[in-house]
Structure formats: structure tokens, C-alpha cells
Amino acid sequence: MSSFTTAPFNVAIVGGGIAGVTVALGLLSRGIPVKLYERAECFHEIGAGIGMSPNAERAMLSLDTRIHTVFRNFATPNTEDWFQYVDGFYDSHTGDGEDLMFRIYLGNRGFEGCRRSDFLTGLAEMIPENCIEFKKEVISVIEPDCHINDDRKSVLYFGDGTVAEADIVLGCDGLRSKVRQLILGVDSPASQPSYSHKFAFRGLIPMKKAREVLGEDKSSTRYMHLGHNGHVLTFPVAMGTILNVVAFVTDPGDWPSKERLTLPATKDEAIRYFTGFGPVVTSIMEMLDDKLDKWGIFDLFDNPVPSYVSNGGFIGLVGDAAHASAPHHGAGAGCAIEDALALAVLLEDAAVMLQKSSDIAQKKRVLQAALSSYDDVRHERTQWLVRSSRFIGEMYEWQVPEISNDPVQSLAEAESRCRKIWDYDIDGMIKEARGLFATKL
Numbered sequence: 001m002s003s004f005t006t007a008p009f010n011v012a013i014v015g016g017g018i019a020g021v022t023v024a025l026g027l028l029s030r031g032i033p034v035k036l037y038e039r040a041e042c043f044h045e046i047g048a049g050i051g052m053s054p055n056a057e058r059a060m061l062s063l064d065t066r067i068h069t070v071f072r073n074f075a076t077p078n079t080e081d082w083f084q085y086v087d088g089f090y091d092s093h094t095g096d097g098e099d100l101m102f103r104i105y106l107g108n109r110g111f112e113g114c115r116r117s118d119f120l121t122g123l124a125e126m127i128p129e130n131c132i133e134f135k136k137e138v139i140s141v142i143e144p145d146c147h148i149n150d151d152r153k154s155v156l157y158f159g160d161g162t163v164a165e166a167d168i169v170l171g172c173d174g175l176r177s178k179v180r181q182l183i184l185g186v187d188s189p190a191s192q193p194s195y196s197h198k199f200a201f202r203g204l205i206p207m208k209k210a211r212e213v214l215g216e217d218k219s220s221t222r223y224m225h226l227g228h229n230g231h232v233l234t235f236p237v238a239m240g241t242i243l244n245v246v247a248f249v250t251d252p253g254d255w256p257s258k259e260r261l262t263l264p265a266t267k268d269e270a271i272r273y274f275t276g277f278g279p280v281v282t283s284i285m286e287m288l289d290d291k292l293d294k295w296g297i298f299d300l301f302d303n304p305v306p307s308y309v310s311n312g313g314f315i316g317l318v319g320d321a322a323h324a325s326a327p328h329h330g331a332g333a334g335c336a337i338e339d340a341l342a343l344a345v346l347l348e349d350a351a352v353m354l355q356k357s358s359d360i361a362q363k364k365r366v367l368q369a370a371l372s373s374y375d376d377v378r379h380e381r382t383q384w385l386v387r388s389s390r391f392i393g394e395m396y397e398w399q400v401p402e403i404s405n406d407p408v409q410s411l412a413e414a415e416s417r418c419r420k421i422w423d424y425d426i427d428g429m430i431k432e433a434r435g436l437f438a439t440k441l
């Protein structure tokens with residue numbers, strides 16, 4: 001429980017995706033004033049479904065129970081407690097289309113999916129209107145000189161010519177983060193994401209149709225259909241009325257657009273890419289709409305971000321801005337919520353510490369220590385996620401030579417990596433963050 005009513009500092013949040021919105025809610029519920037700047041006209045999520053792993057749900061509960069309630073309101077239960085990984089490529093030995101390669105226990109109500117837009121809109125409705133400004137594209141941020149002992153703040157410059165100030169700036173501006181470019185330098189390799197040489201066809205199939213073709217079991221729970229140079233994830237969303245499909249393929253070439261990460265595609269193209277796959281995957285492709293989107297899978301694997309905090313210590317990176325990962329673990333948004341939690345508890349501790357102090361130098365030291373502790377507690381885990389996401393995507397497409405399509409080795413790798421994500425000790429993270437913060441001061 002906070003021992004202050006309003007923190008003696010304010011926070012600017014750049015970007016209103018899952019990272020920005022959850023940070024905002026976590027800080028506001030702890031009495032820390034925030035202003036969220038989003039370049040679009042309203043909150044929006046492109047893409048269809050999103051799954052939330054168990055660690056993400058635990059982080060939501062610690063951050064603000066209302067976040068978890070929103071997720072639960074929209075979460076679509078899997079009918080199975082197991083994540084099923086099947087051979088989507090070779091003919092089945094059992095006659096039902098695909099052989100089970102391995103499965104991983106999800107637990108009761110583990111890793112359920114919802115429609116992205118439902119989740120984001122539900123969260124955004126809880127942020128007071130006066131804490132949000134739309135159509136505000138951040139083009140620059142100037143950090144105060146940390147050696148000068150006055151109360152100057154960071155200044156944010158927007159595309160419409162306006163400016164704003166804040167003690168702390170959090171870049172929650174996604175894969176192609178402007179804030180990351182600003183703090184690392186535009187020429188730093190880590191300022192730009194790189195193409196993972198995979199892209200995904202994404203589609204939604206009405207459940208009635210999916211059930212007729214795939215049967216009850218394959219349409220009502222999480223399945224990963226594995227194969228040579230491609231893999232397909234399916235899970236129910238929208239309270240079981242829709243089957244979400246994400247069909248990944250390997251692409252040795254370059255992504256054809258510099259500006260756009262999503263491009264129009266067709267069902268015929270998807271069918272072509274999955275030629276040679278077994279009957280279940282083929283029938284999934286055939287059920288897709290004639291016109292689709294394909295998403296280039298970009299991440300920060302090739303040039304890892306060395307630190308999530310600026311040199312001056314008052315600007316931080318959160319979510320994809322810090323550690324955009326290929327989506328093969330389905331954990332990017334969950335890890336963004338973990339980031340939000342770490343920041344919320346650290347800035348809450350900072351507010352408690354500064355409540356009775358009017359010493360400007362002390363305020364700067366405390367805020368710098370909070371952000372630096374955030375970097376310490378989040379960097380290793382989230383950088384591992386970036387690396388592991390690439391690995392597991394290759395493993396699902398039988399591209400790791402020493403594993404290929406061996407089910408025993410695949411299970412061992414997938415299970416240990418998923419457990420590292422799903423079983424993360426959220427309370428331990430909070431304790432570690434607070435310990436680091438106390439030590440720095």
C-alpha cells in the first residue's frame with residue numbers, strides 16, 4: 001500500500017499498445033501521474049488473436065487486478081489442458097490426419113486467447129481521458145543534463161509542433177521505436193529491427209466452418225502444426241466463435257517493403273506455400289478468406305539492445321521497443337506486462353522515498369536508480385526471449401539440424417523453454433527489483 005497520494009514526479013508514456021496502456025494503468029493505480037501520447041487517432045490493435053501465457057496473467061494480477069479482470073472477461077477457454085504439437089507434414093499413421101509429436105501441460109485455464117482489440121479497448125477504457133493525448137507523434141526527446149542541479153525535465157517534441165515535459169519518459173512505441181532510435185542513436189544497429197526471414201499469413205475462420213472441417217477437438221483448443229519450413233498455430237478466440245490461424249513460413253528473400261510490415265496476400269499464395277503439407281494443414285489454408293494479410297516477422301535478434309535506459313537515466317524502453325521478439329513463444333505482450341509491473345513497483349518505491357524530500361539532486365538520483373534497477377531486472381530475461389523465440393521458430397520448422405523432427409528432443413527443448421517463460425517467479429522479480437533499487441541508494 002502506497003504511503004503517498006500523488007508522486008512528486010510525472011511520467012510520459014510514448015505509445016498506446018499493450019505495453020503503454022498496462023504501464024499507464026499500473027502507475028495510475030499507484031498514484032503516479034502519467035500522460036500517454038499516442039500517434040494514432042485512437043487506440044488500435046492490428047491483428048486478430050493474442051494468447052496470454054500464465055506468467056502474463058500473474059503479472060496482470062500484481063500490476064492491477066482490473067487488467068486481469070478485463071483479460072478474463074474476453075479469454076476463450078481451451079477445451080484441453082495441454083498444448084498439442086502435431087506433425088502437420090507427413091501422412092498420419094493413425095488415420096486422423098496428423099500424428100501427435102508431443103504435448104505440453106498448460107494447466108487449468110492456462111494460455112488462453114482473446115481478440116486483441118477487445119483486450120486493448122477494455123484496458124484503455126479504464127484510463128482517464130485527461131491522461132491520454134491522441135495524434136501526438138513523438139519526433140524527439142531531449143533529456144536534461146543529469147549533472148546540472150536544477151529541476152529541468154525531459155522535453156518531448158511532437159510532429160504537430162507542440163512540446164511536453166516529464167521527469168521520466170517511457171518509450172512504449174513498439175518494434176520501430178522512435179525513442180529507441182533517440183537513446184541509442186539513429187546509426188546504432190540496434191535502432192533498426194531485422195527481418196527474421198519468416199512471415200505469417202493470418203486469418204480468422206468462423207468456428208462453425210472450422211468445426212465441420214477439423215472436428216471438435218482440433219478447433220477448440222491450442223494446436224501447433226509443425227512441418228518443413230512452415231508451421232501453423234490455431235486456437236479459438238471470441239468466446240469460441242472464431243478459430244484464429246497464424247501460418248508461418250520461411251522466406252529466404254528480403255521482405256519486399258521498407259515501410260510496411262503487413263502486406264496484402266491471397267489464399268492461393270498461402271495454399272502454395274503449404275504445398276506438401278498434410279491434409280489438415282491444407283484444409284486450414286483452404287478455409288482462409290480469399291484476401292488475407294501477411295506479416296513480416298521482424299525482431300531485435302541481430303543487433304540486441306544493450307540497455308533499456310538512456311545514458312542520462314530518465315528515459316526507458318518497454319515492451320517491443322526494448323525487446324521485440326519473433327512471436328513463436330507467444331510471449332512478447334506477456335513480457336511487456338512484466339516490464340510494466342517492474343516499472344510500477346520501482347517508481348512506487350521511488351515516490352515513497354521522495355515524498356518528504358524537496359532536494360532536487362536526491363530526486364534525480366532516486367529516479368535514475370529506479371530506471372537502472374528496471375534495466376537490471378528485465379534485461380537478461382527479455383534478451384533471452386528474443387534469442388529463444390528465433391530458436392523455437394526454427395525448431396518448429398525442423399531447421400535445427402541436431403533436432404530435426406525428433407519428437408523427444410523437440411519436447412525437451414520446447415518444454416524447458418516454455419516453462420522458463422510460463423513459470424517465471426513474478427513475486428521473485430518484484431523482490432529482486434526492490435532489492436536492487438535499495439542497494440543502489
Ligand SMILES: Cc1cc2nc3c(=O)[nH]c(=O)nc-3n(C[C@H](O)[C@H](O)[C@H](O)COP(=O)(O)OP(=O)(O)OC[C@H]3O[C@@H](n4cnc5c(N)ncnc54)[C@H](O)[C@@H]3O)c2cc1C
Nearest residue numbers: 015017018019039051138173174319320330331332333334
Ligand atoms: C503474429 C504475431 C503474433 C503474436 N502473438 C502473441 C501472443 O499470442 N502472445 C503474446 O504475448 N505476444 C504475441 N505477439 C507479440 C505482441 O503482439 C507484442 O509483443 C506486443 O503487442 C507489443 O506491444 P507494444 O505495446 O510494446 O507495441 P505495439 O503494440 O507496437 O504498440 C506501439 C504503439 O506505439 C505507437 N507509436 C509508435 N511510434 C510512436 C511515436 N513516435 N509517437 C507516439 N506513438 C507511437 C503505435 O501507434 C502503437 O500504438 C505476437 C506478435 C505477432 C507479430
